[in-house]
Amino acid sequence: MNEQLICTGCGVKIQTENPEELGFAPASSLEKEVAVCQRCFRLKNYNEIQDVSLTDDDFLKILNELGNKDALIVKIVDIFDFNGSWLPGIQRFAGKNPVLLIGNKADLVPKSVKQRKLIDWMKKESRELGLNPIDVFLVSAAKGHHIKEASAAIDEYRNGKDVYIVGCTNVGKSTFINRIIKEVTGEGDIITTSHFPGTTLDMIEIPLEDGKAIVDTPGIINHHQMAHYVDKRDLKYITPKKEIKPKVYQLNEQQTLFFGGLARFDYLSGGRRSFPCYIPNEINIHRTKLENADELYKNHAGEMLTPPRREQMDTFPELVRHEFTIKEAKTDVVFSGLGWVTVNDVGAIIAAFVPKGVHVMLRRSLI
Numbered sequence: 001m002n003e004q005l006i007c008t009g010c011g012v013k014i015q016t017e018n019p020e021e022l023g024f025a026p027a028s029s030l031e032k033e034v035a036v037c038q039r040c041f042r043l044k045n046y047n048e049i050q051d052v053s054l055t056d057d058d059f060l061k062i063l064n065e066l067g068n069k070d071a072l073i074v075k076i077v078d079i080f081d082f083n084g085s086w087l088p089g090i091q092r093f094a095g096k097n098p099v100l101l102i103g104n105k106a107d108l109v110p111k112s113v114k115q116r117k118l119i120d121w122m123k124k125e126s127r128e129l130g131l132n133p134i135d136v137f138l139v140s141a142a143k144g145h146h147i148k149e150a151s152a153a154i155d156e157y158r159n160g161k162d163v164y165i166v167g168c169t170n171v172g173k174s175t176f177i178n179r180i181i182k183e184v185t186g187e188g189d190i191i192t193t194s195h196f197p198g199t200t201l202d203m204i205e206i207p208l209e210d211g212k213a214i215v216d217t218p219g220i221i222n223h224h225q226m227a228h229y230v231d232k233r234d235l236k237y238i239t240p241k242k243e244i245k246p247k248v249y250q251l252n253e254q255q256t257l258f259f260g261g262l263a264r265f266d267y268l269s270g271g272r273r274s275f276p277c278y279i280p281n282e283i284n285i286h287r288t289k290l291e292n293a294d295e296l297y298k299n300h301a302g303e304m305l306t307p308p309r310r311e312q313m314d315t316f317p318e319l320v321r322h323e324f325t326i327k328e329a330k331t332d333v334v335f336s337g338l339g340w341v342t343v344n345d346v347g348a349i350i351a352a353f354v355p356k357g358v359h360v361m362l363r364r365s366l367i
């Protein structure tokens, strides 16, 4: 019988002919009990990624299929990169199916922030972004916080149907599913998890007791995420593992903050104020006078202002300036995939700089 082997790491179909293509595994390795493609093998054992290309069309096809199923859709977002990890259009793709929204990486949010407040914030934001979730949960897949509740809710809302888990790359979808599996079966890692965005490649089914399944869909790449502009070795700096401690800066008008060399915040006018910066602890924040900022970046990006790395500077996109006048008290200026700065006062004028292609946006303060 010619049975198609599926990689237990990423769910891709295994092939033994072409080492350059997706799903390759040496024939000799397939004699083992569990089949793993070479890519997942290297990732797991050497923490090393091999590039693959899945086109956006493939992702769209997968999303389009969702509407034809009779299922519960579970959408996962990264609470620390809420807008950057938001997949637009899920309500439309879901068709009649209910969507349960799960915010992951709650462990990164300062402990002083109430869970309830964050969930309310997520509800409000998602309605504005066109999603009407049947329920919203906040979890930490890495730490296992609130996984039991989320798992019980999934079981209740699925109502005997299949579950499709969707999310863009790096939101922690694999980690979440691995947790759920542990919850249900007590087994260890089944799906590959890593620092590297885009490692879950094909649909993977985890059977449930009643003959239904939890289906992990591939992570969808949001091209405007900061992660695409950072060297793979530096991804760990923008994929924080610990609670983010805000660093509060007292700024005078005409002062600038650099977040490594990845982003820049100019305080233009509004009097002396304090600005809490929710940026991963590992990223250096450098303060300077606005009048010196351009020169400083020109001379020190890639060394004092890093990441990016020096050898990346030739190809690293230029920082693009976005100017805003703050209209509501407590507004976050969000650097997609990096973090945010809270501006407390109406009328302040600021400029936010991000690499060309990365999004910057304002939102009502999360914290």
Ligand code: GDP
Residues within 6 Å of the ligand: 104, 105, 106, 107, 108, 139, 140, 141, 142, 143, 167, 168, 169, 170, 171, 172, 173, 174, 175, 176, 192, 193, 194, 195, 196, 197, 198, 199, 200, 219, 239, 240, 241, 242
């Ligand atoms: P996927 O691409 O969505 O499947 O994401 P992964 O499960 O591979 O996780 C992406 C990265 O986020 C990895 O570095 C994980 O360690 C990290 N991660 C996943 N869940 C959490 C979490 O709850 N908290 C934190 N701090 N990091 C997480």
